[in-house]
Amino acid sequence: MEKIILQLPLILLALHIQSGAFSDSPVLEIIEAPKPEVVEFNNTIYGTCEVTPVTNLPPSQPEIVGQVLFKQIFPNGTLEVKINLRGLPADDQQARAIHIHQYGDLSQGCVTAGAHYNPQAVDHPGHPGDLGNFVSEQGVIRKFMRLPEAKLFGGHSVLGRAVVVYEKEDDLGMGSDEESKLSGNTGERIACCVIGITSPRLWQETEPFPGEEVEEGNE
C-alpha cells in the first residue's frame, strides 16, 4: 500500500505529460514570409485600413474618415503605424481612443468587430493594438508610431482585424470599474475599418510624419 502511495505522484506526472499539460513551454514558431509581398516589396509588408464612420453615427459625433497605414520589415522589424484621419471639428478638444479589435467583421457596423485583440489574455492597455489617445489639430489626427507587440505576419498578425476609433478618451486601465481593464471606458465606437494587405504606394505617398525616420535616398 505504501509503495502505491509513493508512486502515485509519478503516475499523475506521467499522465500530465501525456495530456499535454506542459506543452505551453516556449515553442519555436517558424513564421513563413507572406508571399509574394516579401519578394516584391523589399522584405516589407504593408497594410492599410480605410476608416469610415458608423452608419448610425449620433449627430453629436464627427464623421471621421482617412487611413491607418502599417509597415513591417520581415521577419524582425518593429511594426510602424501612420494614423491619418480627418473630419473632426477644427476646435475639437476631445481625446479619442484608437484600438485594434479581434474581428474584421463590420457586418453590423463597428460593434461586430469584437473586443480588443488580446492574444495573450492580458488586461487593457496591454493589448498589442492599444494605440492610445489622440487629439485632433485643425480637424486632423496625424501620428506616426511604433507598435512593438503587434505584427503583420505570424500567429499574432493583425491583418484582417479591425481598427476602431472611439467617442471618448481611454482611461488606460486606471478606472475603478472592470470595464477599464477590458477596454478603457471609451464610449461608443464611431468609426472603423478592416486592416488589409497592400502595396507600398500609400505609405510612400504620405508625407514624412514628425518622428518618422526618412530613409536616405541614393541621390
Ligand SMILES: [Zn+2]
Ligand atoms: Zn486594449
